[in-house]
Amino acid sequence: MVPLKLIWRNLLRHKLRVLLTAGSLTVAFFLLCVLQALVVSLDQGVKNASKKRLVVQSAVSLFVNLPISYQGKIETVEGVDETMKMTWFGGYYREPANMFAQFAIDADRMETIYSNVELIEGSWDEFKNTRMSCLVGKETANKYGWSVGDRVPIVGMIYPRLDGSEWQFDIAGIYDAGAEASIDDLTMYFHWDYLEEAMEAGATTGADGIGVYSVLLSDGYSQAGVGAEIDSLFENGPQRVQSTPEGEFNAQFVSMVGNVPFFVGTIGMGVLIAILLATLNTMLMSGREQTRDVGVLKALGFDGSAAFWLLLSQSLILCGLGAGTGIFLALGIEGPLQAVLGSNFPGLQINREVLTPAIILAICVALFAGLAPALRARRLTVIEALREEV
């Protein structure tokens, strides 16, 4: 039992040194939280992807469209419950800086394919039955202040209107992706028929065909089995396809921007090692300065465990304050971070997946930095401690 005031005052013995170390811990843990949030955001679509969906794309490249006729053929494969066209539209709202994802889809099938998506405003029927309607993710709706009934002008880059005008979409619903982690709350979905009509009328140019088909499997069928069946169906052309489990498909997008988790993880590890050494240095100096106090405490009758906790508690408090402040700062900046990086890192959050490892790491740093001086304090005899020149 060591008095708390002795622990606290010894910790503040050199205020500047403690302040600088705590400041370093704050910066390090703030960075670690943000970096971890980026990795979690990237992994989210991969980890939580549905086991019941496949994505069928061209075997040549994701940027090569598939024939429209493939949809009916895919639906003949045993184990396929539903299919949905998905074509990347590539447009922006008013300014090129306001770019976000839009997909032309089979509007009447989305509710079945993405059954966990919840409309927080509007209705599925309105979306299905109105040709110019669209669904917008809640984050994009919030960002631009859109609500159901608004008409939204979008400039098409892949499918520009030849008269130079903008595409017009009527918002029929605002969705929350909820448990449907493979899609985000940023995207707009609209009728593929609307796009097709414009193309047939010569109002726009752009690649024919469908970007990918999203395939929902019937119960009891595996992604690998049905995927192989679909691939074999088109083995002799006219265009070969590649069926990929949804998680794997999402992972391709992550790897398109390089091995981000590895890159971010390496930076995080560097930050962690640097702060570990800085904290260890502070605690070793503190331990040495308090050697005589340890000798006095032991002479008075305090045992080795009291000396041990005197030093270890200081390390725990130092790391608790420094890392805790960093974590709170990261929590505080979550909103601005989503505003800046949300379009590239959908679902960016300082959530439990970020906080739990950060707290565990803070405890590890505290233990690593505090154990050496604490064990030394426990081991020292009174005579050694009182004789030591500090």
Place this chain on the structure above:
Amino acid sequence: MQESQHGVELIRVSREYTRGGEGVKVFDDVDLSVKPGAFCAMMGPSGSGKSTLLNLVGGLDRPDSGDVIVGDTRLSELGESDLAEWRSENVGFVFQGFNLVPVLTAFENVELPLLLTGLSKAERKEHAMHALELVGMGDRAKHRPGQLSGGQEQRVAIARAIASDPGVILADEPTGDLDFESACQVLDLLGRLHTELGKTILMVTHDPRAAERAERVIHLDKGRINESPAAPDDGFREVKPKEGEGA
């Protein structure tokens, strides 16, 4: 505070240290007996084993062979944690360099050994303030060691040594770092602990004038113990404290 029932006995005690790879025998089959309530000074050249003797009696060190008995307790029978507990209840230490904890106030330093006693906060406060007032430092309770003079620091250290009412006070050159006047005050205090409170006091000193305050002087040299009666006081007269310093 109670009169001490703690005598000290060393029976055939041997202790050897290793210095520079060689064994140095500090004590070889040494016997010593100190009655309860005695005030003994221990003198001798550097390296003669004075501090080692104090450490053995205080349970800070263990003999290679032989027995150290303080009061009814044979120290060799106690494990490390029992020895620490025994120390907290039975021994008060006064060091040459005072060894107050610099981040604590005088009061908090004196309260430290009381934290091991199970007393309530109010009782601890009462005991600590009583000890500080006994040494004339009641009005400096909120000062930190850095705000006190050497003499005042040593008086606080003495208050800490007696706060838990131990039977034995072990003082290792308590006046070694003090000027003449402060040294006299400290010796007066130790004298009062002996005469008024009946504490058993073992004091290591290099200074014959300090040793004269004791009723018994033990000389240590080359691992042997010789005794001489204390000479009449011719140096460290009892000094009245300055106004405001108490004691």
